[in-house]
Every structure is written in C-alpha cells, then in structure tokens.
Amino acid sequence: MRLSNRNKASVYNFVHTLLLMMVIFGIAAFLLNEYRFHAVDEESYIFLIVPVILLITFHLNGRQIFEYDSDGEALNFKNRNIIPFLDRPLHDEFPKYKLIAYEIVKILFIKRLYITISSRNGGSTILKYEISYLSKKEINDLKLSLNKVVIANKEKND
Structure with missing residues (x-):
C-alpha cells in the first residue's frame, strides 16, 4: 500500500507564505501604530503576537510531507519539510519482518x-515520524497497513 500527502505540498507552501506575510504585515502595522498613527494603545502587540504564534504552531506540527510504501518485502517511510533547509528529511527503509510494533501518539494538534x-544485536530501535498533516482517513489506512504487517510477523514468530 502506498500513502502520500505530497500532492498537498502546494497548499502547505501557500499557508506558509501567507503566515510569513502576516508576520511581516503585523510588524509593519505595529511599527506604524507605535511611531506614526497611535490608533491602538496596548492592543497593538496583537499585530505581532497572533501571526508569530500561528507561524510557530505551523512549524511545531513537524514535517509536512509524509510518504509510506509497503509494497514488496520492505517498508519505506519518508518524512520531509516543505522548506528543505529547515529540517533534515527522514528516509528509512527496512524489511517487513523487522517491524515489531507501532504507536500513534496524539497530543492536541500534534500527531507522531x-x-x-528489531535490530541486529537482538534489541530494538524506535523510529519517529511526524504525521500531523495526514487526514483521518490517511491515518486509518496507515494503521490498517501496519496492523497487517505486525500480525503477519507475530504469526511467523509463533
């Protein structure tokens, strides 16, 4: 099964650009209000705070593009940011038989x-991917596919 939200990259780029423009216009509005017009008193800090909080929230959600491929004998996971220099992209590929378990953690609007x-020395390794930008249907499809692999691995080991 293949799962990807790469086709939404243009939407994420648009939202990011819009948020950056809001920050720039907020700074301009704040400075104009403080030094020229004096139209708003103490509330002028809202021009700065709201856009910055929205931009920080957008980036705290994590990498926007998530790709998953379970066709064949290997599992492929790719997770990258729409802005290449902000974060190093993640790319992992491993055989299906190595998958022991998975867990999806949801905290407010952040999903991981x-x-x-399993690793070579008999232990285990945990890999982390950011899936905040996947829809509920995409997350359910991902769960279904990973469940199939985990169940097949448990049956082989028993």
Missing part, C-alpha cells in the same frame, strides 16, 4: 508515529 523495529 513511533515504529519499533
């Missing part, structure tokens, strides 16, 4: 996928 795979 934790994958536990």
Whole structure:
C-alpha cells in the first residue's frame, strides 16, 4: 500500500507564505501604530503576537510531507519539510519482518508515529515520524497497513 500527502505540498507552501506575510504585515502595522498613527494603545502587540504564534504552531506540527510504501518485502517511510533547509528529511527503509510494533501518539494538534523495529544485536530501535498533516482517513489506512504487517510477523514468530 502506498500513502502520500505530497500532492498537498502546494497548499502547505501557500499557508506558509501567507503566515510569513502576516508576520511581516503585523510588524509593519505595529511599527506604524507605535511611531506614526497611535490608533491602538496596548492592543497593538496583537499585530505581532497572533501571526508569530500561528507561524510557530505551523512549524511545531513537524514535517509536512509524509510518504509510506509497503509494497514488496520492505517498508519505506519518508518524512520531509516543505522548506528543505529547515529540517533534515527522514528516509528509512527496512524489511517487513523487522517491524515489531507501532504507536500513534496524539497530543492536541500534534500527531507522531513511533515504529519499533528489531535490530541486529537482538534489541530494538524506535523510529519517529511526524504525521500531523495526514487526514483521518490517511491515518486509518496507515494503521490498517501496519496492523497487517505486525500480525503477519507475530504469526511467523509463533
């Protein structure tokens, strides 16, 4: 099964550009109000605070583009940001039989996928992916696919 939200990259770019423009216009409005017009008193800080909080929230949600491929004998996970220099993209590929478990953690508006795979020395490794920008349907499809792999691995080991 393949899952990707790469086609939404243009929407995320638009939102990011819009938020940056809001920050720039907020700074301009604040400065104009403080030094020229004096139209708003103490509330002029809202021109700065609201756009900055929105931009920080957008970036705290994590990497926007998530790709998953379970076709064949390997699992492929890719997670990257729409702005290449902000974060290093993640790319992991490993055989299906190494998948032990997975967990999806939701905290407010942030969603993370934790994958536990077996390592060579008999231990396990946890891989983390940011899936905040996936829709509910995409998350359910991801859960369904990962459940199939985990169940198949448990049956092989028993």
